[in-house]
Amino acid sequence: MSGYALFQMWEPFRRSLIDGHLFYVEQARKRLLSQFDDIEAEAEKAAEEWLERSSNRFDPDRHDPGDFYEAANQAGIEFYGLLSDMRDRTRLSVVAGMFHEWDKQLRDWLVREVQHWHRGKGVAQKVWSADFGQIAELLESLGWKVRGQGYHAKLDACRLVVNVYKHGEGKSLDDLQHKYPEYLEAPFSGFSGTVSDMKYRDHTHLRVSDDQFQAFADAIVAFWRGVPENVFDSQIAEVPDWFGKAILNDRAGQRQATKK
Template sequence: MLKKDEFVILNIWEESRAQLIERLDFYHEQAKRRVLEQFRDIEGEAERYAEESYDRRGQWFNPDTDDPASSAEAAWDDGVMHYGLLEDLRKQMILSIAAGMYHEWDKQFRDWLDRELGHNFSLDKLRTDLWKQDVGTLFDMLEMWGWDLRAQPFHEIIDSCRLIVNVYKHGHGPSLSQLKEKYPQYLRSSGSRTSFGSSYLHYNQLEVEEDALSLFHEAFGDFWKYVPSRTVVRKNTTLPAWFEKALTRKPRPKEPPTARKSS
């Protein structure tokens, strides 16, 4: 029962919670089945490609001048190259799925905050600022209201996925340095050294295996399972500085319509 100076600032219905988790489950399951299943036998595909390459070369083979071993070796090289291209594509698909999974969760999260905060605050003023804050800032806000997000096991996994997606999208930048510092398991060692002897960090060292997708998927689901059914705060509760600034910002005056010139 609420006290006189309390109100519900956030609420989630159990049916809504289940639907959000179901959407994440669907994305994860279908992405693996419809995309990654196509890469289960790339070794076999590479071997068949090498055989086809050998057969093609055989059409122009001249036993008087050509070396059979050279044709076989060239066909083998073709198969190795084909395998490498397929493996690179598989890794790109894994990163694409991780990015899609993260963005799906991120939009779900902001949509939910948007709806719930709209019950008590003016979204005409708040919405733009709410959607442009980074996830860490939104987590700070929720912790001000009693959540204990960063102590949950899923937090570091979601954070690592965020950095991975940023590196995948932008390449070099702060996220790459943070990923190396916090979650180096997602960066393979390049072995390259600068003239000063330190390791050279490059975004193409990013490497995420398929097992990580299940880890990310579980973390996003655990986030929604953690969300309290009701978040209760006092009526004089502290709001983040950006939140208060958005609520007190005066709306821009509407410009008068310009007269249309007659042709």
């Protein structure tokens, strides 16, 4: 392919992006998520500790031992629920950090590549403010058909999950309900019928399993591996309007500046 390379992915840089991402995932598992590996045993211990703390209040003439054991069991169940919620929030926080870092690295790479052949702040500002769909549109205009790749749906789902985790109700929740309902845990899942209908699922039902977290992580690796090594000017027939207008506005501003 001949022509001027407008975008280049230097292989050592690609490798560093992937290595940094894999390090984040590995250390998040090791230092954060591993703390929740055996919450069932911790809940049992919490029940035993409640029983020990309450033993001095037990009077065999007035109390039924079964009541104390039931209360201890309830304490264990409550402890398990709280710890389970903490595990879910921690995993969501890890997913959010992972997605935001990937998103920033992608936009930063695009801006730096553009700055090799274009001067002006307008394009950079537009790239940083563009939404997920606009960025995908730009990448596709470079000849990289990201929307047809399996990792695109995972990255899109990850984006919505992160937005719902951050903002709660809103358009992202609506989109998640329609496109990727598997990330919204069904309330009353043990029951049949309409009680598990999607309309009953809101931001409080947001969940990401360990397998889903890994799928998100794998999608980011696949994305970086899929970045073309070179994108030549001869490959680009038309860019998105928002990108093209930003370039023209920068050039118009530069012409105005030279006339002063």
